[in-house]
Amino acid sequence: MxxxxxxxxxxxxxxxxxxxxxxxxxxxxxxxxxxxxxxxxxxxxxxxxxxxxxxxxxxxxxxxxxQKKLYPTGLPNTGKNYPMQFHDMLMHNGTKFDRLPSGERMEEDRxxxxxxxxxxxxxxxxxxxxxxxxxxxMDSHHLLTNDVLDHWHWRGARSGPMGYAEDVAINNTERIRDNLGTLPTKFLRSGGDRLRENQEALAGTGHPVLVDGLPRFVFNKGKNMPSNFTIPSFFLVGDNNAILINPQGEIPTVKNVDRNTSLLVVYQDKTFDTRDKMNSLDLGYLVYVALGSVDHLPAHLRDVASTDFNTWRSYWAAESNITTSAAALTKLNEIHAEWNSSNKKAMVTRSVGFIYPSDQHDVKSERSFNPNxxxxxxxxxxxxxxxxxxxxxxxxxxxxxxxxxxxxxxxxxxxxxxxxxxxxxxxxxxxxxxxxxxxxxxxxxxxxxxxxxxxxxxxxxxxxxxxxxxxxxxxxxxxxxxxxxxxxxxxxxxxxxxxxxxxxx
Ligand code: HEC
Structure with a gap:
């Protein structure tokens, strides 16, 4: 009926x-x-x-x-249909990795x-x-009454690849999120956050990755992921495993959403979700091991005597299997060389999703996309x-x-x-x-x-x-x-x- x-x-x-x-x-x-x-x-x-x-x-x-992506007009992705499973990519702007110029940014589907x-x-x-x-x-979203409205939000890049939707709520002033956060997700910043965090470029001297402003997190090339997917590059790649250098031209051709379900995840709390979605390297850790310096790290990781710092260090030692200065330098040089060989155009994702026990993360998700x-x-x-x-x-x-x-x-x-x-x-x-x-x-x-x-x-x-x-x-x-x-x-x-x-x- x-x-x-x-x-x-x-x-x-x-x-x-x-x-x-x-x-x-x-x-x-x-x-x-x-x-x-x-x-x-x-x-x-x-x-x-x-x-x-x-x-x-x-x-x-x-x-x-x-539907066909409509904005901005006049770019190669305008008028194309594709599953948008990326969000807010970073690309090198000649000085450091930064967001695409406004007007060229690409939004995930939700x-x-x-x-x-x-x-x-x-x-x-x-x-x-x-x-x-x-x-x-539509600029302001809130209730006029003193209630709480449940709101589930599945994001094509920031939560979908991890198998979650963000579970938020609306009250009379805002969309409410929590401020929790547990290790290792806290390594990124001192407080908690939702199913994602933004990453910035490194800065400093002593190694070209600092001077050239590479991002703090790149993919852990060579790591074997669930479903026998081996991470092919330190940077984002298209369906053919070649490094993406032209976002609006190449991302519309990436129609497979099953290839690597964890492509965008940096951290996870394995006591919360035991499936391995850890697919990044923390260049901040490699720089520390290579040079012994901590100035490039967020403030709460600069105290080498702190529990945070030591938990962080042992975490990445186990994840990267790199604990000597020589090995860290070799890896940093390899990453820098791969970026150079892409003509300094390689891209990374800005969203580095993570999870930790919270009522924001109790909506699980499954996704598929039919390109036909x-x-x-x-x-x-x-x-x-x-x-x-x-x-x-x-x-x-x-x-x-x-x-x-x-x-x-x-x-x-x-x-x-x-x-x-x-x-x-x-x-x-x-x-x-x-x-x-x-x-x-x-x-x-x-x-x-x-x-x-x-x-x-x-x-x-x-x-x-x-x-x-x-x-x-x-x-x-x-x-x-x-x-x-x-x-x-x-x-x-x-x-x-x-x-x-x-x-x-
Ligand atoms: C009691 C009848 C009634 C109800 C209930 C009602 N509307 Fe309307 N609405 C109208 C009439 C009559 C018009 C003017 C005719 C038209 O434009 O369709 C109108 C016009 C509109 C317009 C402008 C249409 C235009 O072309 O500019 C919008 C938008 C609209 N209504 C949205 C809503 C929404 C959303 C709801 C529910 C939350 C709603 N209306 C509930 C009767 C109603």
């Missing part, structure tokens, strides 16, 4: 849109953006969501079409979802969805109920509770951040629900093809500037007075549909 309705809406919008084919639908969230009109194939939708649960766990499975039980739920969320947290033209259909499939897994007061308790799915669900996809900007959002939907175990959560014996062995799906399209980009709590509640919106009592789709049907009629290609 539910998709028949959506599809028939789509056809009527298609008929209308025939009159407008050739016109440009332009809009802006953080940036302007243009959709190219394309015919709608019957039954084709932009995004599909399935939900299943067993006695203890729940799984959300998103399947969505990537999917995110917000959840809240409708009974005694957050005011307006079930009816208006994520619009209630968007203010001042240009579709991501990402499944997010979590306990129905966790101990965290930032996590929505989903255990009442089993007893028929209704949850409001809204989701969004970032898959559009090459150098900017523009996202597509869903309408608000309701999820329960009833087969009349927008999203029917299905009870199964074990979510690890679900036959997803046999489960019902919500199939839908994203809200039209042209409407994004108005998709804020501020505008929707303003006098400019005819639906303002009933915004939090009925869902958007109650009024927005047929020619008032908020959904995009154009399947992205």
């Amino acid at each position: 539910k998709y028949q309705k959506l599809i028939s809406n789509k056809y009527s919008v298609l008929l209308l849109s025939i009159f407008f084919i050739g016109s440009i639908i332009a809009s802006c969230t953080h940036d302007d953006r243009i959709f190219e009109p394309a015919p709608v194939t019957p039954g084709e939708t932009q995004v599909k969501l399935q939900v299943a649960y067993d006695a203890t766990d729940v799984a959300f499975r998103f399947t969505w079409k990537t 999917i995110s979802v917000m959840l809240n039980k409708t009974q005694a739920g957050i005011q307006g969320f079930a009816e208006a969805g994520c619009a209630i947290i968007c203010h001042t033209n 259909t240009n579709e991501w499939t990402v499944t997010l897994f979590r306990k129905l109920r966790t101990d965290s007061n930032r996590d929505e308790d989903l255990s009442e799915l089993r007893t028929g509770a209704i949850y409001g669900v809204s989701f969004a996809m970032h898959d559009s900007g090459a150098g900017s951040e523009t996202h597509d959002i869903s309408l608000p939907y309701k999820m329960s175990n009833a087969n009349s629900a927008d999203i029917q959560a299905v009870s199964v014996s074990n979510i690890q062995s679900v036959d997803w093809n046999s489960l019902p799906a919500l199939e839908t399209n994203w809200v039209k980009q042209a409407l994004m500037p108005k998709y804020t709590s501020d505008w929707l509640k303003s006098a400019a919106h005819p639906g303002a007075s009933s915004l939090e009592s009925v869902t958007c789709a109650t009024c927005h049907t047929d020619d008032k549909s908020l959904l995009n009629s154009l399947v992205l290609d």
